[in-house]
Amino acid sequence: MHVSYSGIHYNRDYENKCDNAIKCYTEALELKPCSAIYFSNRSLAYLRTECYGYALADATKCLEIDQNYIKGYYRRATSNMALGKFKAALKDYETVVRVRPNDKDAKMKYQECNKIVKQKAFERAIASDEMKRSVVDSLDIENMMIEDQYTGPKLEEGKVTMRFMKEMMECFKDQKKLHRKCAYQILIQVKELLSKLPSLIEITLKETEKITICGDTHGQFYDLLNIFELNGLPSEANPYLFNGDFVDRGSFSLEVILTLFGFKLLLPDSFYLLRGNHETDNMNQMYGFEGEVKAKYTAQMFTLFSEVFQWLPLAQCINGKVLVMHGGLFSEDGVTLDDLKKIDRNRQPPDSGPMCDLLWSDPQPQNGRCVSKRGVSCQFGPDVTERFLDQNNLDYIVRSHEVKAEGYEVTHSGKCITVFSAPNYCDQMCNKGAYIHLSGSDLKPQFHQFTAVPHPNVKPMAYANSLMQMGMM
Numbered sequence: 001m002h003v004s005y006s007g008i009h010y011n012r013d014y015e016n017k018c019d020n021a022i023k024c025y026t027e028a029l030e031l032k033p034c035s036a037i038y039f040s041n042r043s044l045a046y047l048r049t050e051c052y053g054y055a056l057a058d059a060t061k062c063l064e065i066d067q068n069y070i071k072g073y074y075r076r077a078t079s080n081m082a083l084g085k086f087k088a089a090l091k092d093y094e095t096v097v098r099v100r101p102n103d104k105d106a107k108m109k110y111q112e113c114n115k116i117v118k119q120k121a122f123e124r125a126i127a128s129d130e131m132k133r134s135v136v137d138s139l140d141i142e143n144m145m146i147e148d149q150y151t152g153p154k155l156e157e158g159k160v161t162m163r164f165m166k167e168m169m170e171c172f173k174d175q176k177k178l179h180r181k182c183a184y185q186i187l188i189q190v191k192e193l194l195s196k197l198p199s200l201i202e203i204t205l206k207e208t209e210k211i212t213i214c215g216d217t218h219g220q221f222y223d224l225l226n227i228f229e230l231n232g233l234p235s236e237a238n239p240y241l242f243n244g245d246f247v248d249r250g251s252f253s254l255e256v257i258l259t260l261f262g263f264k265l266l267l268p269d270s271f272y273l274l275r276g277n278h279e280t281d282n283m284n285q286m287y288g289f290e291g292e293v294k295a296k297y298t299a300q301m302f303t304l305f306s307e308v309f310q311w312l313p314l315a316q317c318i319n320g321k322v323l324v325m326h327g328g329l330f331s332e333d334g335v336t337l338d339d340l341k342k343i344d345r346n347r348q349p350p351d352s353g354p355m356c357d358l359l360w361s362d363p364q365p366q367n368g369r370c371v372s373k374r375g376v377s378c379q380f381g382p383d384v385t386e387r388f389l390d391q392n393n394l395d396y397i398v399r400s401h402e403v404k405a406e407g408y409e410v411t412h413s414g415k416c417i418t419v420f421s422a423p424n425y426c427d428q429m430c431n432k433g434a435y436i437h438l439s440g441s442d443l444k445p446q447f448h449q450f451t452a453v454p455h456p457n458v459k460p461m462a463y464a465n466s467l468m469q470m471g472m473m
Contacts, residue, residue: 021045036066043075046373047082053375055079070099074106081109083375084282086117116285135304136188144181152176155185160265162233168262169228172221172255175456180297183258187304190261193268194311200340201272201316205440211239213324213436215400215408215419216276219250219288222455223423223433224259230450231435234263236270241316243400243419244276244326244359248287249426251458254296257305275312276326277359277376277401281348310346314358321395321443328361328399328416329388330354331369331378337392351376362402363416382412389415395443398436407434407449417445424452 025042032038039062046055059076062069077092093110100106146154153167168178205211212231217224232238246260247253263271277283284290284306293302315325317337329335335354343355350356360377364370367381389396396415403425409418423433437446 018045018048022049034065036062036069036072039065040069040071040075043072043079047075047078050082051373052079052082053371054373056083056375057371070096077109077113079375081113082286084286086113086120089113090117134307135300136191136307138300139184139188141181141184141188144184146179146181150179152179153182154179155182158185160186160189160262162266165233165259165262165266169225169259172252172259173225175458177296178258180301183297183301184304186258186261186265187301187308189265191304191308191311193265194273194308194313195346197311197313198341199314199343199345200337201274201313202320203272203316204319205438205443207439207441209239210437210439211241211318213241213243213398213419213438214421215243215434216245216403216422217242217250217256218245218278218422218425219247219253219256219292220422220452220455221250221252221255221259222453223421223450224256226450226453227421227433227435231448234267234271236267239267239270239272241272241274241324243324243398244274244312245278245400246273246276247289248278248283250288250422251292252455253289253292261308272316273312274316274324274326275309275314275345275359277349279309279312280359281306310348312345314343314345314355315340317394318438319440319443320393322398322438323392323394324398325358326399327357327359327377327401328363329380329384329397330357330361333384333387334391335388360401363399363411363418365411382415385412385415398445403429403431404434405431407432408436408447419447423450 022042022045025038025045028038029035029042039058043055043058043062046052046058056076056079059072059079062072063076066072073092073095077089077096080086080089080092090110090113093106093113096103096106097110152171153164155164171178214227228234234240240263242260246257250256260273264273278287278289284302289305290302293305315323317323323337331352339354340358345355349359357377360372360374362372362374362379363385364379364381367383369378369380369384372378385397388394396417398417398419400419402418402420403422404418404420407420407423411418417436419434419436420431421433421435423431425431432449432451434447434449437448
């Protein structure tokens with residue numbers, strides 16, 4: 001269940017302590033700029049607040065000052081691990097284990113990182129230069145039997161219906177599994193549907209029409225059900241756009257994504273899904289979804305999910321005036337909507353460029369751009385937003401990607417809106433969730449907030465869900 005009232009205050013105090021620690025160590029470094037200890041300690045504080053890019057920079061600076069400061073290697077390894085830079089992390093973990101062979105925590109993290117590095121090397125070794133064979137080609141859905149004892153929902157003549165969706169959501173609510181045949185049917189069909197879509201979706205709302213935009217849901221299935229309870233089930237008259245990060249972190253990512261994919265099949269022209277930075281292999285490996293799929297179904301099914309995620313569109317333009325994407329704007333000026341249409345999205349995201357930025361970038365209050373606190377993409381200021389909107393004749397952008405205390409935030413003089421729909425994120429952030437209504441008559445955003453609802457006490461299955469507890473050495 002949700003954390004206790006006293007636990008909420010503890011976590012709020014803890015978050016404030018981390019922010020205060022960063023401020024204090026920053027002030028200390030102004031007085032003593034060559035202190036390896038201060039850089040290492042600030043790196044830990046950044047790790048606690050998930051600013052992995054800043055944590056990596058501080059740990060690296062620590063080791064430049066004192067290459068024998070072992071905690072610096074540990075912090076740098078933790079930062080690289082969180083960023084999916086496994087080889088770099090492994091090298092530093094090796095250093096820590098060599099110097100401190102009896103440290104059980106460091107040894108465990110070294111072994112886990114080494115396992116991931118070997119797994120990825122194996123995957124590269126068996127990969128063909130030719131196009132990889134799809135999991136779909138190896139599935140025999142027609143002859144996949146549904147056992148007599150299974151009493152859950154089934155597709156009707158192989159198709160998703162509203163009755164099926166309601167039964168499936170009730171099934172999930174009771175912590176029951178959808179039969180693997182039905183799950184595979186949904187995945188195969190949604191892959192075919194998504195693969196026919198452009199990277200930039202363009203829709204037009206009539207004056208009397210509205211759309212609901214939701215941000216990150218992160219495996220919080222019971223909060224997703226609450227959105228539908230508050231705002232109504234998806235329908236042609238009640239369209240939705242979910243703006244990425246459907247999975248990871250929460251314990252019910254499978255239930256969330258199968259529900260969203262089911263509605264996409266039921267309402268292909270009234271239910272929209274955009275890719276987030278967590279619809280990627282590295283994130284799924286680190287933050288729970290891969291482990292959850294393998295525990296509830298099979299490794300083969302996770303591979304199929306990976307294929308489907310690569311076909312999710314990257315952005316959506318509403319009435320030619322509002323652009324929605326998961327992350328934000330770009331590391332360079334001059335990107336146009338036509339450029340977004342041309343992105344080849346059927347792949348894992350690159351480390352830079354427009355596709356990376358759409359999934360990863362964040363706004364900042366000051367003008368210009370700077371290195372991202374996340375260690376990926378960039379942070380962009382209000383002047384960057386203004387130039388992009390002017391060039392593309394847009395009014396404003398809507399993005400997600402960041403937890404906000406009120407569930408949403410309006411910045412850059414109203415030109416950049418963040419919406420986040422996972423309340424009490426990770427069962428500890430105490431934030432509200434929100435969704436946005438946009439009406440075709442004026443495209444003026446209307447914000448609707450909601451709080452978290454109770455859910456079963458099931459822990460996510462992921463090595464890096466302990467990242468907020470890492471770096472303690």
